[in-house]
Amino acid sequence: ELQLVQSGAEVKKPGESLKISCQGTGYSFSNYWVAWVRQMPGQGLEWMGSVYIGDSDAKYSPSFQGQVTISADKSLNIAYLHWNSLKASDTARYYCARAISYCSISTCYTMDVWGQGTTVTV
Amino acid sequence: QSALTQPPSASGSPGQSVTISCTGTSSDVGGYNYVSWYQQHPGKAPKLMIYEVTKRPSGVPDRFSGSKSGNTASLTVSGLQADDEADYYCSSYAGRNTWVFGGGTKLTVL
Numbered sequence: 439e440l441q442l443v444q445s446g447a448e449v450k451k452p453g454e455s456l457k458i459s460c461q462g463t464g465y466s467f468s469n470y471w472v473a474w475v476r477q478m479p480g481q482g483l484e485w486m487g488s489v490y491i492g493d494s495d496a497k498y499s500p501s502f503q504g505q506v507t508i509s510a511d512k513s514l515n516i517a518y519l520h521w522n523s524l525k526a527s528d529t530a531r532y533y534c535a536r537a538i539s540y541c542s543i544s545t546c547y548t549m550d551v552w553g554q555g556t557t558v559t560v
Numbered sequence: 561q562s563a564l565t566q567p568p569s570a571s572g573s574p575g576q577s578v579t580i581s582c583t584g585t586s587s588d589v590g591g592y593n594y595v596s597w598y599q600q601h602p603g604k605a606p607k608l609m610i611y612e613v614t615k616r617p618s619g620v621p622d623r624f625s626g627s628k629s630g631n632t633a634s635l636t637v638s639g640l641q642a643d644d645e646a647d648y649y650c651s652s653y654a655g656r657n658t659w660v661f662g663g664g665t666k667l668t669v670l
Contacts, residue, residue, distance in 0.1 A: 497657045554605055
């Protein structure tokens with residue numbers, strides 16, 4: 439079964455660092471992009487950036503460039519979202535999703551598998 | 561890269577149809593036939609309902625349909641059911657492995 443499993447909820451203080459993770463199972467994780475999506479309390483979804491697991495190439499939304507670092511470990515099938523210095527405004531639920539950037543028989547340019555979300559409270 | 565524009569709310573009675581719009585620009589919605597729609601129930605992860613403007617993943621009822629004209633995409637939910645009450649988000653591919661979401665629409669089944 440295709441699954442993205444995210445790390446557990448975090449409670450941190452302003453200024454602390456944090457790295458949350460997203461592990462893929464049931465498919466060739468390294469052949470795909472993984473997107474990170476922020477959802478602040480009571481708000482909508484925001485694409486933060488994506489990482490290609492195979493070579494760790496990362497793309498960022500201009501709104502998040504320089505604010506977070508997105509990386510991956512191909513050997514562990516894990517994508518990461520990292521903050522050097524958290525702010526209260528980083529309080530949100532963060533989702534990872536498999537981002538398909540091509541067309542195949544079954545899907546085309548979409549985010550088809552989502553993790554369960556990680557709540558970060560600062 | 562601005563968010564796509566969706567109405568904040570929509571509503572309909574059981575059995576009726578409702579359409580939610582999603583307006584972008586020629587750099588996203590208008591430039592690619594790669595609009596997706598996601599359903600999100602409270603406290604749950606988003607679920608893909610429509611991709612490539614009109615296509616439904618396996619398991620999504622055909623009561624859900626999508627369309628696009630110019631820079632505006634639409635999601636229509638026909639035969640509204642109680643469980644359709646949720647937040648709906650559109651998203652568009654915006655080139656070079658970048659994406660943009662809409663602000664979301666809260667669908668209420670009256």
